[in-house]
Amino acid sequence: MTATADEIRRAEASTAPNYRPLPVVLHEGHGAWLTDIEGRRYLDMLSGYGALNFGHTDPELLAVAHEQLDRLTLTSRAFHNDRSATFCAELAELAGMEMALPMNTGAEAVETTIKTARKWGYQVKGVPQDRAKIIVVDGNFHGRTVTIVSFSDDPRATAEFGPFTPGFVRVPFGDADALHSAIDDHTVAVLLEPIQGERGVILPPPGYLRTVRELCTAHDMLMMADEVQSGLGRTGRTFACEHAEVVPDIYVLGKALGGGILPVSAVVSRRDVLGVFRPGEHGSTFGGNPLACAVGTAVVRRLKTGEPQRRASELGAVLTSALSHLPASEVTEVRTIGLWAGVDLTTGDGRTVCEGLLKRGVLANAAHGRTIRLSPPLVVSEDDLRWGVEQLAKVLARQPGVAAPARL
Missing domain, CATH: 3.40.640.10 (Type I PLP-dependent aspartate aminotransferase-like (Major domain))
Structure with missing residues (x-):
């Protein structure tokens, strides 16, 4: 087994089964990107259900936390x-x-x-x-x-x-x-x-x-x-x-x-x-x-400052535009507001689509079976956002999955 498989097996053996995580073990995160224990990088299109609006390891927030931890x-x-x-x-x-x-x-x-x-x-x-x-x-x-x-x-x-x-x-x-x-x-x-x-x-x-x-x-x-x-x-x-x-x-x-x-x-x-x-x-x-x-x-x-709200609004328009190009035969409805989207699938299972995205270096979440929920950090770049939606389009078009490149 790979190191990842071993880690997953150990985690599943000792953890109550109230979750069914995707088969990835994450180790480090910065901004909108995460790295697993084998060094593969993933674009976070879920951001902890919105808990990570400001991305992973935000320097300003971490500095505040570190200063307070010492006091x-x-x-x-x-x-x-x-x-x-x-x-x-x-x-x-x-x-x-x-x-x-x-x-x-x-x-x-x-x-x-x-x-x-x-x-x-x-x-x-x-x-x-x-x-x-x-x-x-x-x-x-x-x-x-x-x-x-x-x-x-x-x-x-x-x-x-x-x-x-x-x-x-x-x-x-x-x-x-x-x-x-x-x-x-x-x-x-x-x-x-x-x-x-x-x-x-x-x-x-x-x-x-x-x-x-x-x-x-x-x-x-x-x-x-x-x-x-x-x-x-x-x-x-x-x-x-x-x-x-x-x-x-x-x-x-x-x-x-x-x-x-x-x-x-x-x-x-x-x-x-x-x-x-x-x-x-x-x-x-x-x-x-x-x-x-x-x-x-x-x-x-x-x-x-209004900056996070402005960024969510502007990038939300990018997200809406990018999602409009998803294969029409595979999607029944797309709902967006700000940097938040629900994509309803025509057929199939949202979990399977998220597994396909994982292979392409994108982390997303399925909601209620046939809906893919997207909520990337508000700090995501426009290029990375477009790239993430492109991977979703390729998964829906059933193009063979490939390991994601290391995007810096």
């Missing part, structure tokens, strides 16, 4: 640290909000959002205790905790994991009439992704998010936008909601907020919403730790 990494929230206040204030300002509640993972931030909505519903809206309802949508992906999968319609997420948490009403994504019909006096919030990334970059119909905003305002409900994947520059705007000229009551953020260095997430909202919490009612040992806040602040300051 202080963790205190717990039993004490103040000299990084958290700046991070929360600057993140809130970026979102046009007043407060941030830092956590670690996207799922933790969503759980925090659910707790926030329920507590707000009881304290502010006056819903009877334990009667609060949150409206969610079909095709959602907000994480994998038991409460979150309680309102998933993906059988892989729910089979043999019950019993589930009550209090959620699911309606079709994009159907404002169905959402309106689901509202009652106990409805405290609507939770949705402005763009459904895990499902394959599914965009809402025109006017949908604006109607959701109007319904939430009219019925005294919180509009909660899960922008863990879509936020922080990916779509060409700081937040995907901006494309619809909508401001939610709560932003749920994560992934790219940690700069691809460590998990950082946050719930960002107004004072009258996050202010419902009292000491001891919610928390996290690592949430808001100095290292996370230092890196998160550097990410926020980069986003304040």
Whole structure:
């Protein structure tokens, strides 16, 4: 066996089988490129599901992390640290909000959002205790905790994991009439992704998010936008909601907020919403730790320049144009927004296509069987982006796969 095969065999023998990785063992990354343990190079067209918006080993972010590592990494929230206040204030300002509640993972931030909505519903809206309802949508992906999968319609997420948490009403994504019909006096919030990334970059119909905003305002409900994947520059705007000229009551953020260095997430909202919490009612040992806040602040300051958003918008136009030349017989639909795309295949299996891309030096991911999801780092070059899509076209055209050249 090759070294790679040996490493894969060892990993699979000692790791719980909740993932099925492609057969590659990665060792080093810089910018939009990764190298495996045998020295082969790959263009990253997934960027950690968007957690690596700024690419691998970004020098500026690494410098911030190294400096903080040498000073202080963790205190717990039993004490103040000299990084958290700046991070929360600057993140809130970026979102046009007043407060941030830092956590670690996207799922933790969503759980925090659910707790926030329920507590707000009881304290502010006056819903009877334990009667609060949150409206969610079909095709959602907000994480994998038991409460979150309680309102998933993906059988892989729910089979043999019950019993589930009550209090959620699911309606079709994009159907404002169905959402309106689901509202009652106990409805405290609507939770949705402005763009459904895990499902394959599914965009809402025109006017949908604006109607959701109007319904939430009219019925005294919180509009909660899960922008863990879509936020922080990916779509060409700081937040995907901006494309619809909508401001939610709560932003749920994560992934790219940690700069691809460590998990950082946050719930960002107004004072009258996050202010419902009292000491001891919610928390996290690592949430808001100095290292996370230092890196998160550097990410926020980069986003304040507007450069990542501009680059995502400009390269998004390149990506859209390049994808339009894919073999029409092999593709039923292509959806793009910013530097993010979902490519629906006519036939075949997305996993097989990703294996073909791997042979050609491109890393991508299949979503829901026949969809290829592309989300390259925002630092990818235009030439490399075009090259990556060319490899996809060749795989779809069933041209023989070859090892990728070392692109520098």
